[in-house]
Amino acid sequence: MAIQVIKDKCKGCKLCLKACPFDAIEMDGKLAVINEKCTACNQCIDACPFKAIEKTGDDEAVDLSAYKNVWVFAEQRNGKLMNVALELIGEGYRLAKEISADTKICAVLIGDNIGHLADECYAYGAEEVILIEDPLLKNYTTDAYTKVLVDACHEYKPELVIYGATHIGRDLAPRVAARMNTGLTADCTRLDIKVSSYIEYADKNTTLDTSTLDPKDPSTGIKQTRPAFGGNLMATIICPKTRPQMSTVRPGVMQKRDKVEGAKGELTVYKPQIAESDIHVKIVDIVKSAKELVSLTDAEIICSGGRGLGDPSGFELIKKFADKVGGVVGSSRAAVDAGWIDHSHQVGQTGTTVKPKIYFACGISGAIQHLAGMQTSDIIVAINKDPDAPIFEVADFGIVGDLYKVIPQIIEEWDNAEE
Numbered sequence: 001m002a003i004q005v006i007k008d009k010c011k012g013c014k015l016c017l018k019a020c021p022f023d024a025i026e027m028d029g030k031l032a033v034i035n036e037k038c039t040a041c042n043q044c045i046d047a048c049p050f051k052a053i054e055k056t057g058d059d060e061a062v063d064l065s066a067y068k069n070v071w072v073f074a075e076q077r078n079g080k081l082m083n084v085a086l087e088l089i090g091e092g093y094r095l096a097k098e099i100s101a102d103t104k105i106c107a108v109l110i111g112d113n114i115g116h117l118a119d120e121c122y123a124y125g126a127e128e129v130i131l132i133e134d135p136l137l138k139n140y141t142t143d144a145y146t147k148v149l150v151d152a153c154h155e156y157k158p159e160l161v162i163y164g165a166t167h168i169g170r171d172l173a174p175r176v177a178a179r180m181n182t183g184l185t186a187d188c189t190r191l192d193i194k195v196s197s198y199i200e201y202a203d204k205n206t207t208l209d210t211s212t213l214d215p216k217d218p219s220t221g222i223k224q225t226r227p228a229f230g231g232n233l234m235a236t237i238i239c240p241k242t243r244p245q246m247s248t249v250r251p252g253v254m255q256k257r258d259k260v261e262g263a264k265g266e267l268t269v270y271k272p273q274i275a276e277s278d279i280h281v282k283i284v285d286i287v288k289s290a291k292e293l294v295s296l297t298d299a300e301i302i303c304s305g306g307r308g309l310g311d312p313s314g315f316e317l318i319k320k321f322a323d324k325v326g327g328v329v330g331s332s333r334a335a336v337d338a339g340w341i342d343h344s345h346q347v348g349q350t351g352t353t354v355k356p357k358i359y360f361a362c363g364i365s366g367a368i369q370h371l372a373g374m375q376t377s378d379i380i381v382a383i384n385k386d387p388d389a390p391i392f393e394v395a396d397f398g399i400v401g402d403l404y405k406v407i408p409q410i411i412e413e414w415d416n417a418e419e
């Protein structure tokens, strides 16, 4: 898909220049010309009074067989890989091997002076690392990362690109998908690959237009599953006509592979074409907020409080509990919405997905949206005064009682055990 100026109709009025948020239109004399910064956002089409700008190429068939290998955006910050990158390398490895023996799992490292991270990617399963380094990529900016990743996608044509659903992944993936004119499924909780997936879907789903699909096409398809309608049903989404297929996956959902120290793989150094003029924001300072100190994703023990705390002071007890057992404080959305605690503590569908060794749910009913973010925890302990609370259906251990009596007792027992 592209935006095109119809030369005969363009009057050189420059209204499209003013409407374009991406500086993607220049004037060549009296003719508007679209440049490579265009994101096909349509603003110029709406702004043009002469109907001189149109969208083209919607029906261009993509050669699916030209795309190969599974890519993971191996997100790093300050030269340290995010845990989710390693989880996705594990998942990507599984998917790549299901597609075919010669499909590679590639970790894409973007930054500056980050080559040392390649070994860690290999150790967790990456067969190839695509290294994209430049001083302009030292800190994440949407413009720079989008440009270099889109350029690399055009160059190497990956079949599938997976990103962690982190703040950066959620910002980057839709930009890249739009530039590549492909689909993106956000917040996947499950990915599956089946060689005949298109045929299978065509059989089951009569609304899918199969006329453009060739059943003999050897290309594989990915089935991307994510919660929909507030978590009440799971939607499985496919991307049958365009490539790369793209998904974001929440941290903590996929499994890392066992680390193989000293594992080696192929290194591809991709020299990015990036200039300061490609970047529209200037980073003046990076201030690490106290909020970022809550690391629910990596926590082994989480003590979460919900509306059952009754008021914000209840989190003082939860904090005391968490400090005692070496955990971090989580919360339900009801507690966040009530203004009792910051959103960075929220566990669930619209909060963080967690997978600790022990999850304590204190005064939390167990709504499906909360369960979506914690039900894969190794052990769940629920404390609730209502014996019929749904949280007990997923709990390994349930304590029916007033949390203000139960938690101090646990703390006391803990103290006794330590003496």
Ligand code: FAD
Pocket (backbone or CB within 6 Å): 230, 305, 306, 307, 308, 309, 310, 331, 332, 333, 334, 335, 346, 347, 348, 349, 350, 351, 352, 362, 363, 364, 365, 366, 367, 368, 369, 370, 373, 383, 384, 385, 386, 389, 401, 402, 403, 404
């Ligand atoms: P409640 O449902 O009110 O439960 C309070 C519980 O505390 C009750 O079970 C009660 O028996 C118990 N209780 C009360 N007093 C005591 C006491 N003294 N001792 C022990 N137990 C006590 N929710 C999330 O958590 N995370 C999300 O990410 C999220 N995303 C959402 C996204 C959408 C689109 C929607 C529609 C909703 C979302 N929700 C989310 C909200 C969710 O549906 C619930 O409203 C919320 O989880 C309820 O929080 P709660 O369990 O703390 O409160």
